[in-house]
Every structure is written in structure tokens, then in C-alpha cells.
Amino acid sequence: MIGYSQRFTPLQRLLHWLMAICILTMLFIGVGMVSTVKPKYLTLVSIHKPLGIAILGLALVRLAVRLRYGAPLLPADLPEPMRLAAQLSHYALYVLMIGMPLLGLGDAVGGCLPGRAVRGRAPSGDPTAERQPAYAAVERALLPGFRVLCPGPVAYGSGALPRARPA
Amino acid sequence: MAQSRRSPAGSVFGSLVLIAVIIAGGAAAFAYTGGWFSPQRLTPDKFVDAFTPPTGRPLGHRRNHAKGICFTGVFEANGAGSALSYAEVFTRGQYPALGRFNLGTPDPNAADATVRVRGMGLQISTPDGQEWRSAMINPPVFPVSTPQAFYELLLASASKDPDAMKTFGAAHPEFAPFGAWATSGPWTGNYAEERYNGLNSFVFTDSSGAEHTVRWSLLPAAQPVSVPPDELAKRGPNFLDQEITERVRGGPQHWTMVVTVANPGDPSADPSKAWPQDRRTVEVGTLTVQQIEPERDGPCRDINFDPTVLPSGMRTSDDPFPAARSSVYAKSYDLRTAEAKDYPRTAAEAKP
Numbered sequence: 001m002i003g004y005s006q007r008f009t010p011l012q013r014l015l016h017w018l019m020a021i022c023i024l025t026m027l028f029i030g031v032g033m034v035s036t037v038k039p040k041y042l043t044l045v046s047i048h049k050p051l052g053i054a055i056l057g058l059a060l061v062r063l064a065v066r067l068r069y070g071a072p073l074l075p076a077d078l079p080e081p082m083r084l085a086a087q088l089s090h091y092a093l094y095v096l097m098i099g100m101p102l103l104g105l106g107d108a109v110g111g112c113l114p115g116r117a118v119r120g121r122a123p124s125g126d127p128t129a130e131r132q133p134a135y136a137a138v139e140r141a142l143l144p145g146f147r148v149l150c151p152g153p154v155a156y157g158s159g160a161l162p163r164a165r166p167a
Numbered sequence: 168m169a170q171s172r173r174s175p176a177g178s179v180f181g182s183l184v185l186i187a188v189i190i191a192g193g194a195a196a197f198a199y200t201g202g203w204f205s206p207q208r209l210t211p212d213k214f215v216d217a218f219t220p221p222t223g224r225p226l227g228h229r230r231n232h233a234k235g236i237c238f239t240g241v242f243e244a245n246g247a248g249s250a251l252s253y254a255e256v257f258t259r260g261q262y263p264a265l266g267r268f269n270l271g272t273p274d275p276n277a278a279d280a281t282v283r284v285r286g287m288g289l290q291i292s293t294p295d296g297q298e299w300r301s302a303m304i305n306p307p308v309f310p311v312s313t314p315q316a317f318y319e320l321l322l323a324s325a326s327k328d329p330d331a332m333k334t335f336g337a338a339h340p341e342f343a344p345f346g347a348w349a350t351s352g353p354w355t356g357n358y359a360e361e362r363y364n365g366l367n368s369f370v371f372t373d374s375s376g377a378e379h380t381v382r383w384s385l386l387p388a389a390q391p392v393s394v395p396p397d398e399l400a401k402r403g404p405n406f407l408d409q410e411i412t413e414r415v416r417g418g419p420q421h422w423t424m425v426v427t428v429a430n431p432g433d434p435s436a437d438p439s440k441a442w443p444q445d446r447r448t449v450e451v452g453t454l455t456v457q458q459i460e461p462e463r464d465g466p467c468r469d470i471n472f473d474p475t476v477l478p479s480g481m482r483t484s485d486d487p488f489p490a491a492r493s494s495v496y497a498k499s500y501d502l503r504t505a506e507a508k509d510y511p512r513t514a515a516e517a518k519p
Binding site: 024027028031032033034035036037038039040041042045136150153154158 | 186190193194196197200201202208209210211214314475483487489490491493494495501504505507
């Protein structure tokens with residue numbers, strides 16, 4: 001945290017809301033695509049992949065911007081446990097925002113998730129015997145990450161929205 | 168928020184209610200999307216469960232068409248398919264092919280003579296980096312019209328109720344042609360004499376942008392010889408694998424790929440309905456199977472023959488099956504790759 005301005009910069013706010021929309025959309029697509037066998041399955045998968053890459057790109061930009069501009073100080077009256085929770089949840093959010101798309105990318109490229117290749121474009125090859133344990137591990141890691149991420153918006157909404165102050 | 172300056176207490180309460188409604192609404196929408204409010208919804212998990220054979224989950228294996236053997240070879244396009252699709256695979260030339268002869272059973276140890284449906288998974292690769300994957304079977308029509316009906320068929324055939332199949336047949340008259348084939352259609356004694364039908368329809372786009380709804384089949388060069396099922400039952404449990412291995416060792420085997428073009432109004436969304444015999448057909452090339460390898464260490468083991476992996480110039484149609492197959496195959500693939508230790512490779516170090 002380098003800067004100590006009163007508010008996040010406009011760029012940071014733009015990134016925040018853009019990513020909020022992307023990540024919420026992604027959560028819905030993720031939970032929807034694994035629970036249907038209808039033709040929309042293919043549509044959802046075909047959005048899931050490029051959107052994941054977009055989130056990864058935005059998250060990296062966001063991280064760079066955050067390192068450059070920092071964040072406003074937390075309210076002085078915030079109790080210490082809440083302060084700790086706020087900081088830890090921020091770290092967790094950044095880990096997930098970057099880690100989840102990387103896992104997905106690993107799935108699609110390293111594992112070359114067959115049939116989930118970018119539409120019309122074939123994968124370069126399915127996971128070979130050597131790569132398969134890694135593929136399976138990535139598959140296994142995506143689900144817990146998803147489970148951690150899902151309550152995020154609810155926790156954020158419950159915690160942050162009531163604290164929001166008019167500009 | 169100007170409101171808040173006028174009546175802070177009421178506004179704070181109002182804001183909190185609004186926030187609660189938004190969050191609860193969002194969570195409910197999420198739960199709905201995930202199917203928590205619709206237990207009847209057909210999911211890939213349900214399908215995979217329905218495939219579980221009495222012998223138990225085939226750990227490390229495909230959840231259906233669990234028994235199979237790999238092949239490699241070449242697809243030689245004659246150029247005629249370019250009239251239907253601009254996909255490179257139809258440009259005159261030779262393209263590497265990889266596939267899998269298989270049996271339509273979720274039991275990897277089923278005796279070959281006990282399985283009615285035989286299939287072929289096929290992947291053709293082109294220099295532009297694209298792939299055409301297909302999984303075809305030997306019946307002339309699919310048993311049912313919709314994925315939902317197929318799920319019900321799985322439940323009926325696994326049911327202990329002796330009338331389950333009769334009840335199913337009554338509720339699904341479209342099952343009759345498949346049923347007739349299954350009970351009185353001819354059997355052959357090997358994989359080489361089978362005709363493999365794609366059954367699902369797809370849309371091809373030609374270089375002028377015109378679209379053609381098509382189905383495809385692989386017609387064997389080997390002359391089919393009908394063998395009574397009780398005769399087959401006397402052969403060993405793996406006679407199909409042994410036969411194709413020896414046959415291909417003796418010489419490559421060929422199939423002609425034929426693409427059938429629908430007329431407007433033909434039932435493209437229903438693989439249980441054959442198209443009229445007089446529809447335009449185009450012979451697009453020849454598949455040559457040159458080498459057979461056991462699945463355990465073979466090149467087809469790690470391939471998911473997902474029928475929605477298509478080169479540009481081909482796309483899915485209004486047929487609901489390819490998407491359903493894709494979703495269920497992906498689930499099956501995730502399961503079996505995580506279970507590799509239950510189906511260990513034997514010759515990893517012997518590979519070149």
C-alpha cells in the first residue's frame with residue numbers, strides 16, 4: 001500500500017466494476033454449464049473460456065495498478081479483527097482472481113481439455129500419459145477454488161454495501 | 168442518497184432491506200442456475216450415474232463404450248466434400264487419422280458377443296491445426312429422439328421391473344426401428360465389416376457460405392457376412408479385438424466416408440428418424456486403418472471423441488445430442504483421467 005488517498009483512483013474503480021461484472025457472470029456460467037446437457041452447454045463453454053482469459057488480463061492490470069496507486073486507508077474506527085479480515089480477503093481475492101483463470105488455462109492448454117477447445121479450433125493434443133496427473137490435479141483444484149469464490153459476492157455484498165457512503 | 172440526509176434512520180433501514188433483497192435474489196438466481204431448484208433437470212452427473220453397470224463403476228475407463236481398441240491410419244479426401252464444406256479435411260489429400268473400435272457397453276470386461284452396438288471413435292487432423300472428431304455406431308438409427316428419452320432408456324434397461332422396457336417402448340414409439348434392428352438385424356463377426364453411422368446431423372458450410380445439413384457414415388470395403396449371435400457367443404470374450412488385430416496385421420482395412428445431405432424439412436433434430444433413401448450422398452474420401460494397438464497404452468486412450476470438436480466449415484445443428492454428448496463425455500473424461508491408477512499403463516517406458 002503505497003498511496004494513502006481518500007478514494008480508489010477512477011481507473012481502479014473502473015477495473016473493479018468491470019471485473020465484478022465479469023466474475024459474477026463467470027460464476028453463473030460455471031455453475032450453469034456443469035449442470036446442463038442442453039445445447040446451451042456449448043454456448044456457455046464457448047463464453048467461459050475467453051471470459052476467463054479476459055478476467056486474467058484484467059486481474060493482472062488491476063494488480064499492477066494497485067501496486068502503483070495503493071488503496072485508501074481503512075476507516076480508523078474499524079476493529080482490529082475486521083481490519084485483518086479486510087486485508088486477508090483482499091489477498092485471497094487477488095490469489096483467486098489470478099489463480100482461477102490460470103487453472104482454467106492449464107486445463108485448456110496443458111490438459112487441452114478435449115471438446116472444450118475454443119470452438120472450431122482443435123486442441124493441440126489431449127493430455128498425454130505424462131501430463132495426465134497434472135491435468136487431473138488441475139481439475140480437482142478448480143472446484144474448491146470455485147467453492148471459495150462463490151460466497152465471495154454474498155460476503156462482499158453483506159459486508160461492503162452497508163458501509164458504502166455517498167460520494 | 169440525498170434521501171439519507173432527510174431521514175437517516177428510515178433510509179438506513181431501507182438501504183439494508185434493499186441490500187438484503189439484492190443479495191438474496193442473486194443467491195437464489197445462482198442456485199437456480201446451478202439446478203438446486205430443479206431436481207428433475209438432466210445433468211452430466213446424472214447421465215454418468217445412469218451408465219453405471221451392475222458390475223460397478225468402470226474406474227479409469229470411459230463411462231460408456233468402455234471396451235475398445237485403438238487404431239491409427241489415414242483419411243484420404245478425394246476433394247468431393249469441398250462442395251459441402253470448406254473444412255481442410257475435404258481438400259484432396261491425406262490426413263492422419265486416429266480412432267478406436269469399441270463396444271456400446273459401460274462394462275470394460277463385457278464379452279464381445281454380448282454387446283449389440285459396436286462403434287468407432289475417429290479423429291482426423293489437418294495441417295491447419297484443426298481436428299474433426301466423431302463417434303459413430305453401427306445401428307442405422309438412434310434408439311430415441313431426445314437426450315431425456317435416452318436417459319429414460321438407460322433407467323428402463325437397468326430397471327429390475329420386468330415390464331420396464333415394454334413401458335418404455337410404449338411411451339417412446341420412436342424406439343421401434345432401433346428395437347427391430349437390435350432384435351432381428353444381422354450381426355457380423357468383426358469390426359471390419361461394420362458400417363459406422365454418425366446418426367447426428369451437423370451443418371456444413373461451403374466456400375460460398377451456403378449451408379448444408381448433413382449426416383455421415385463409414386461404409387466398409389470388407390463384405391459383411393452375417394453370423395448368428397449364438398455362433399459369436401462360442402468365440403472368446405475378446406474375439407473382436409483379436410480378429411481386428413490379426414486382420415490389420417495382414418493388410419490395411421478401408422471404409423468409404425459418405426456424407427448424406429438433408430432436404431429442407433428432413434428431421435435433422437431427431438437421430439431416431441432415418442432420412443429418405445433418395446437423398447443426395449457424396450463420397451468424400453476413404454479411411455484406411457493401418458495399425459491396431461491395445462487401448463491400455465494406445466494413442467486413443469487419452470482422446471475424448473467429443474462430437475462437437477469440429478473444424479471450421481462444420482458446426483452443430485438443431486440436433487440436441489452432440490451438445491449433450493459433449494457435456495457427458497467431458498464428465499466421463501474428468502473422472503477417468505483422475506482414476507488413471509485404476510487402469511494403469513503397462514508399457515510407458517517402452518514407448519519411443
